[in-house]
Amino acid sequence: MTDTQGEPGARAAAAPRTWKWTVRDTPVGPLLLAATDAGLVAVAFHARGRTADRALARLAERLGGGPTPDGRAAADGHLARAADELDRYFAGDRSPFTVPLDWSLTGGFAERVLRELARHVPYGTTVGYQDLAVRAGDPGAARAVGAAMGANPLPVVVPCHRVLESSGAIGGFSGGLETKRALLAMEGVLPQPLF
Incomplete structure (x- = not known):
């Protein structure tokens, strides 16, 4: 699997949160993964072009802006763990996902x-x-x-x-x-x- 990383443009929000994202190529197509310091916060299918842009815009709106220097290491660690567990999942590993999850986009x-x-x-x-x-x-x-x-x-x-x-x-x-x-x-x- 290949990995492409990026950071969305900053966008005003009431209480911006630190987050980071990456796109992983998988057997079901590219998945956009986003994580905050609390854990993996989003996974989006078909993450290329406009679909990825729309997913990032929604995340920027809901989470506020994008990554900042403070707290970035935790988000990076959650992304790396999620990517590793997804690689293993798509290779047939039946183990449950253990990456911490940030449930803030649901309730x-x-x-x-x-x-x-x-x-x-x-x-x-x-x-x-x-x-x-x-x-x-x-x-x-x-x-x-x-x-x-x-x-x-x-x-x-x-x-x-x-x-x-x-x-x-x-x-x-x-x-x-x-x-x-x-x-x-x-x-x-x-x-x-x-x-």
Whole structure:
């Protein structure tokens, strides 16, 4: 995998936070990774050109500006750890991700659902939207679980690709259905494509 690093342009925000980003080439395409001093804060699919620019603009708006000299080492360390763990994941390592996560881009029910997913739905397994709603403490919130999956700021690391419809259909995915199929096939949930 290759690695390209950069820093977004500064943008005014009420309380800017230190953050850094990198783009990793992976078997499912380039992933933009962003980290703060607290941990990995975002993963974005298809991170080239305008898609990467839009992701960086959203991060600058939500986190404030970009990296500053203070605290940069922690963000760099989280990026390096996330990149290493993603390399191992795409090489077939079934170990859970251990990079610290910064949950500041989510909250409320969505955060509860995503934390449940990260902790209790391991490599090679799946869960239904309804079951995940029950696990998060709100059995009537299957649709809200779907919304939380669509807004997941940390896909792959927080494995929203492992959430399926109750019928067994793979459902939607922010990275695209082909990416979801590829991740599920890599984990052995779906058969590998023939071509």
